[in-house]
Amino acid sequence: MDVTIALFLIQDGIINGAIYALLAVALVLVFAVTRVILIPQGEFVTFAGLSLAAMETGSVPGAVWLLLVLAAAAAAMDAGAALRERSPAKAVRLAAWNLVPAIAIAAAVLAMVPLQLGLGVNIVLCAALIVPMGPYLYRVAFQPLADASVLVLLIASVGAHLALTALGLVLFGAEGYRTSPVVSGSFQIGPLFVTGQSLLVVGATLALLAGLALFFGRTLIGKALMASAINRRGARLVGIPTMLSGRIAFAMAAAIGVVSAVLVAPLTTLYYDSGFIIGLKGFVAAIIGGLGAYPAAVAAALAVGLLEAFSSFWASAFKEVIVFASILPVLLWRSLTSTHGDEED
Amino acid sequence: MNRRDLTRFLVFAAIMVAIPFLPFVPDFWVTLLDFVGLASLVALGLVMLTGVGGMTSFGQAAFVGFGAYATALLTTAYGWSPWLTLPVSLAVTVAAALVIGLVTVRLSGHYLPLGTIAWGICFYYLFGNLKTLGAYDGISSVPPLSIFGMPLLDSRSFYFVVWGFVLAAILATANLLDSRVGRSIRALRSGAAAAESVGVNVWRAKLTVFVYAALLAGLSGWLYAHFQRAVTPGVFSLTVGIEYLLMAVLGGAGYIYGAILGAGIVVVLKNFLQDLLPLFFGAGGNYEGIVFGILLIVMLQGARDGLWPVIAGRLGKAAPRVVDATGTLPGRGFDAGDGALLRVQGARRLFGGLVAVDNVSFEVGRGEIVGLIGPNGAGKSTTFNLVTGVLALSGGEIHFEDERVDGLGPEQIAARRIARTFQHVKLAPTMSVLENVAIGAHLRGRAGMVSGIMRLDREEERRIFGEAARQIERVGLAEAMHQPAGALALGQQRLAEIARALCLDPKLLLLDEPAAGLRHLEKQALADLIRRLRDEGMSVLLVEHDMDFVMQLTDHIVVLNFGARIATGAPAEIQRDPAVIEAYLGSPA
Structure with a gap:
């Protein structure tokens, strides 16, 4: 291996690591607020990336129908709960509250996509389409289990992943897509060939991480989320509804998924099931960071990106084996050093 | 079976x-x-x-x-x-x-x-x-x-x-x-x-x-x-691994026939979904994945125990286990020996910066009942956990029968015939009282997995259950023997824990608040039992908040406050000790 290859691998590792860092932060956020280990985090990435790819060709992404179905299910569940409390007015209001935004978004997507208004509009439409799926997913799959153990939530999360991946195949087909880069062009630094998109990945990741830090440190919603994360019951006692914080956390996770998709979709071909592996690598990083610390998760994500880049050079067939096997010693170390035993879950 | x-x-x-x-x-x-x-x-x-x-x-x-x-x-x-x-x-x-x-x-x-x-x-x-x-x-x-x-x-x-x-x-x-x-x-x-x-x-x-x-x-x-x-x-x-888990969750993760039922539903459903759904939605989809994912979530939300218990509930309840009262495990007796049975010397335990147990020393003699008392947070349960190997010492030594036992794990402590109960009851709620208590005899049996599967362990099992039943009768729970442990009142669950501990055939019995949740007559019966155990030669160390119970029962009392020993002596001396009175009632300011 010479310096050029090493530099190339490092660059590759940092770009992938940046994406993993974003996903790791989303996973840490969702776990902290809701105790859900969000296995389907990667599906937000693929759904957003493939929707974007569909919009580029002027065709309406299948995700529209998923959004409507999720909204209808959430509406039905909210209305059902209200009807059990015997308040039909509330039922109607909750159903509308769930359905109206989804229908509006779907209408906008259906009307505007065929006009092919350009990448900027497409990204906005894509975000409008994917971000609400987060809260709807939380409402449908996880809110009824809010008081269950981490383990039960994890199994439900795996179930959601299974259903969403299978849906991805139905909605987007088995073919892989790449979107056109947000920033085109490239340049040479010494021996290194750098594309504008890859600089954007690193820059956007840093900006988003800084933004999240500000959000949690400075805004009321951010502080409320942190409060729910630290003590759910306490947060509820001072008036922060767990349900709302759960929906916000899931919305943020979906939004991070959209950002990741915009960044990564021009660099790698996305398939309906790519999200799982991408998400899991973010997840390896989140675990190394202990599912609780953002800076540690980001550092670990870079390490995972580099490990992946170098193992793809030395043993490309076994790069996934190496990356996922690397999580086991970390889990073991976490288990042996964590003070609370297995009885807490 | x-x-x-x-x-x-x-x-x-x-x-x-x-x-x-x-x-x-x-x-x-x-x-x-x-x-x-x-x-x-x-x-x-x-x-x-x-x-x-x-x-x-x-x-x-x-x-x-x-x-x-x-x-x-x-x-x-x-x-x-x-x-x-x-x-x-x-x-x-x-x-x-x-x-x-x-x-x-x-x-x-x-x-x-x-x-x-x-x-x-x-x-x-x-x-x-x-x-x-x-x-x-x-x-x-x-x-x-x-x-x-x-x-x-x-x-x-x-x-x-x-x-x-x-x-x-x-x-x-x-x-x-x-x-x-x-x-x-x-x-x-x-x-x-x-x-x-x-x-x-x-x-x-x-x-x-x-x-x-x-x-x-x-x-x-x-x-x-x-x-x-x-x-x-x-x-x-x-994905296939997830499907296997779905089978277990669907059928009922704790039940043998639940596994068969779950496997049957998933395999048959998968086959039909793969055949049928493409007819409606076009080929090329993985429709069973959608259904299975949703099914898994719905099961967790609606029927977390799976489908088998619903069916089994209609098939009638199992008859209680037949216990052969002649089954018995040979007791190993108590040696006279000189010197104390348990010696705790300068025990210390830190949690971060907090000193939970600070330089505590005491002894438990052979055939002696020792009370460990003190206000909440005094370090009593921590001391129990140090003696039983659940927590490691930060300093000091613990000796049992002239052997140094600090540094041993809980199961090694149990092998030295030290048994305990817990402040927060730890029984398997769905298992019967009898089976819970029989776990206590674990170290007195030797049958391994293979002999269990081959049914070569029947004689040993007969003895274990006979012994368990006897210990249950001893603590006064004979009528509740075949009920699930979780169905018992809290006080009775504590008694079941004592029976489990007795099944170990202990030389030293550690009881953490055994009388909590018991009515007056039940307390008297428990006190009588503990006295009988002592008269047989067993040593008992107990933590208890009921002062009447402690004072009438113990030979010797150790008082802790803020992790440190503030007094030790016979019950009558402790009752007069000014430091103890201050710890419990506050100083006359």
Whole structure:
């Protein structure tokens, strides 16, 4: 291996690591607020990336129908709960509250996509389409289990992943897509060939991480989320509804998924099931960071990106084996050093 | 196996054996049932691992892969006969399970299922990238099984092999559950602390059930390879592992027939979804994944115990276990010996910066009742945990019968005949009081997993249960013996814990607030029991807040406050001690 290859691998590792860092932060956020280990985090990435790819060709992404179905299910569940409390007015209001935004978004997507208004509009439409799926997913799959153990939530999360991946195949087909880069062009630094998109990945990741830090440190919603994360019951006692914080956390996770998709979709071909592996690598990083610390998760994500880049050079067939096997010693170390035993879950 | 379970098994076996002979059952259904049988084996293992042992695994498909690849490789590349590869396949699976299990069972809480996801993915990619295993194309032309030179080529003849193994696995699993090893595994679900306190080696119990589950999965893989005549990595992927878990959750993760039911529903449903849904929605979809994912979530939201308990509830309750009152375990008696039985010298325990126990020293003599009292947070339960090896000392020494015992783990402490109860009761709520108490005799039996499965442990079991019943009568719970422990009032649960501790045949009994939740007469009966135990030669160390109880019962009292010993002496002296009065009532300011 010479310096050029090493530099190339490092660059590759940092770009992938940046994406993993974003996903790791989303996973840490969702776990902290809701105790859900969000296995389907990667599906937000693929759904957003493939929707974007569909919009580029002027065709309406299948995700529209998923959004409507999720909204209808959430509406039905909210209305059902209200009807059990015997308040039909509330039922109607909750159903509308769930359905109206989804229908509006779907209408906008259906009307505007065929006009092919350009990448900027497409990204906005894509975000409008994917971000609400987060809260709807939380409402449908996880809110009824809010008081269950981490383990039960994890199994439900795996179930959601299974259903969403299978849906991805139905909605987007088995073919892989790449979107056109947000920033085109490239340049040479010494021996290194750098594309504008890859600089954007690193820059956007840093900006988003800084933004999240500000959000949690400075805004009321951010502080409320942190409060729910630290003590759910306490947060509820001072008036922060767990349900709302759960929906916000899931919305943020979906939004991070959209950002990741915009960044990564021009660099790698996305398939309906790519999200799982991408998400899991973010997840390896989140675990190394202990599912609780953002800076540690980001550092670990870079390490995972580099490990992946170098193992793809030395043993490309076994790069996934190496990356996922690397999580086991970390889990073991976490288990042996964590003070609370297995009885807490 | 009790009578009801035996009847149930025989009826089930008769139905399963009869099915392929029925003229109106088409080949298609027999083939489907072959697959149900294959999946049932894996799901049965998961019932043991997840439902009984409390360890959720998404990775069982990998073990199916080990069994399948081992035989596929040996029969195709090296020309082995399929039956010869059975022990090799199982040995490979067990070896892999031992290595993977050594890491996995030490993972705590939700890290464990995450770990299974990690290695579940790893092995899929490993199978798919190893050239020897045919990479993603897998291995084809695997020879069929044959019996007496007759190859089992069609699904009807293969049916009997698969279901023969399934029925054997049901028997083995039922026997294992109803054995000494099985009880120690069942005790894991309600937390490791109680099992450790009676001498169960928790890691070993977890590894045992892990390997057992893997073994059944490997067997399923071996059968699969010779039924399908080909193996590809996709069959052992994480998605399939998730489907196995769905079977266990759907049927009911704690129930043997739940595994069969869940496997049946998933396999049949999958087949029909794969056939039917493309007709409506067009080909090229993985529709069963959508349905299974949603089904898993719906089950967790609506019926977390699965479907089997709903059905079993209609089939009637089991008759209580027949206990042979003549069964008994020989007591090991008490040595006279000189000097104190237990000596705690300068014990210290820090939690971060907090000194929970600070330089505490006391002794418990032979045949003596010692009370450990003090206000809340004085360090009494921490002291218990130090003596029983649950917590390590930060400083000081603990000696038991002239042996230094600090640094030993809880199960090693139990082996030295120190038994305890817990401030927060730790019983397996769904197991009967009798079975909970029988766990206490763990160290007085020796039957292992194999003799449990083979039913060679009946004499020992008869003695263990006779002994357990006697201890239950002793603490006054005879009427509640066959009830689930979780159905008892809190005070009675504490008594059940005492009975469990007595089953250990202890020299030293540590009781953490034994009288809490008891009524006056029950307290008197408990005090009488403790006195009788002392008169037999046992030593008792007890933490208790009921001062009348402590004062009338103990020979000697140690008072803690803020982690330090502030007084020690006979009950009458303690009652007059100004430092004690100040600790309890505050200083006269």
